[in-house]
Structures are given as C-alpha cells and as structure tokens.
C-alpha cells in the first residue's frame with residue numbers, strides 16, 4: 137500500500153465529514169460527567185452521527201489479524217486505558233477520572249478520525265498537566281506537518297516537546313501511531329510519535345493524515361486486555377490521547393476535524 141493523495145473533490149468531502157465529526161465529539165465531551173456510563177457516551181455518539189446521515193467507522197471494524205470486530209461506535213478509554221477501550225454499561229465515570237473519547241466517521245464514503253481526553257469533574261494537577269502536554273504535543277506535531285517534511289519530522293517534533301517537559305519523564309506510546317486516513321480509516325503512511333528527522337514518508341500537498349500522540353504518566357509500555365482491544369499502560373498509570381485529521385497543503389497544515 138502506498139500513500140494516497142486525495143483529489144480536491146475528496147478533500148471537500150473529508151472537510152465536511154471532519155466538521156461533522158468535530159461537532160459530534162464536542163457534544164459527547166459535554167456529556168462527560170460523574171455518573172455517566174461509558175456506554176451512554178457511545179450510544180449518544182452513534183445517535184448524533186446517524187442524525188447527521190453519517191456512519192460510525194469503528195462499529196464492527198475488524199483490522200487484519202483482529203480476533204473480533206470492535207463492538208461500538210466510540211472508543212472510550214478511562215484512566216490507565218490508553219486507547220480502544222470498549223464502552224460498557226457498568227463502567228461509570230467518577231469525579232477525578234480522565235476519559236479518552238476516540239471517534240471515526242464515514243461521510244459520503246470518506247473517513248475522518250479524532251480523539252480527545254476529557255477530565256471528569258475536577259481532576260488532579262498531574263492529570264490536568266498530562267492532558268495539557270498531550271494536547272500541546274499534538275499541536276506541535278501539526279505544526280511540523282508541512283510539505284517537504286517527513287513523518288519522522290512530525291515524530292521528532294512531538295517527542296522533543298514531550299521530552300522537554302520538566303515536571304516528569306512522560307512515557308510516549310510507541311506501538312501505536314498516527315496514520316493516513318480518507319479512503320480507509322487506516323492508510324499509509326505510519327506516523328510514529330517519536331523518531332528521527334528526515335526519516336519516513338515524505339509529506340506532500342493533498343495527503344490527509346491523522347496525528348495522535350498517546351502520552352503516559354509513567355512507562356511507555358502497554359498491555360492488551362483479554363478483550364483483545366483495550367490497550368492499557370503496563371504500570372497502570374494514567375494515559376492521554378489527542379487526535380486530529382489534517383490536510384497537508386502548500387502552506388500551513390489544515391485541521392479538518394474542527395468546527
């Protein structure tokens with residue numbers, strides 16, 4: 137598989153879909169509160185997506201090698217869950233939790249992908265800082281996503297920013313990465329959140345990519361639950377995740393998953 141350059145017509149559709157996705161995810165964010173179940177968030181997201189005439193991209197998604205399809209529209213990952221948490225009726229958010237919500241949408245046949253980590257009520261200072269650093273690292277990665285740069289330049293920028301934080305040595309998840317997106321939910325290229333300048337795929341105008349740093353309070357290492365989906369930090373410390381779908385242009389990158 138090689139990198140797909142989107143046509144102007146495709147980009148227009150992806151831009152529309154990205155806006156829809158951002159509207160839905162921000163509404164889901166507003167529903168996050170103590171007492172809400174992770175399944176409530178999933179059902180709300182699915183309802184909103186379908187009302188817009190779009191299709192939840194993760195529902196029944198089965199990547200090559202997966203033992204089962206993903207059973208929900210929204211990935212909901214609480215605290216030490218990194219990504220791909222399965223929403224459940226009996227997982228009730230409580231004050232002080234952090235919850236990552238990750239959503240893919242298919243709009244007129246084309247895909248976009250977005251995620252954010254949200255505090256549940258009032259959270260600790262270290263959790264708040266984790267969210268800030270992770271969100272800022274996404275913006276740093278976006279700033280490096282310019283034509284002529286490479287995937288490695290993005291990874292280098294994200295890693296350098298996180299390593300420069302004085303308050304602790306954060307873990308940067310390495311086994312999961314950003315990716316091309318559009319005709320499929322996951323396309324080439326692979327865009328790690330660490331790396332060396334000048335390595336990896338070259339960025340060219342018309343590429344649509346999802347950048348998604350995952351940052352841990354402790355170790356970078358992760359485990360997978362018995363459900364074969366949920367990634368969790370190996371030391372069970374908290375993890376955050378922010379993601380945007382963006383377009384590489386001749387100038388500044390364009391964030392497609394925004395309102």
Ligand code: MG
Pocket residue numbers: 249250314315346348379
């Ligand atoms: Mg993604």
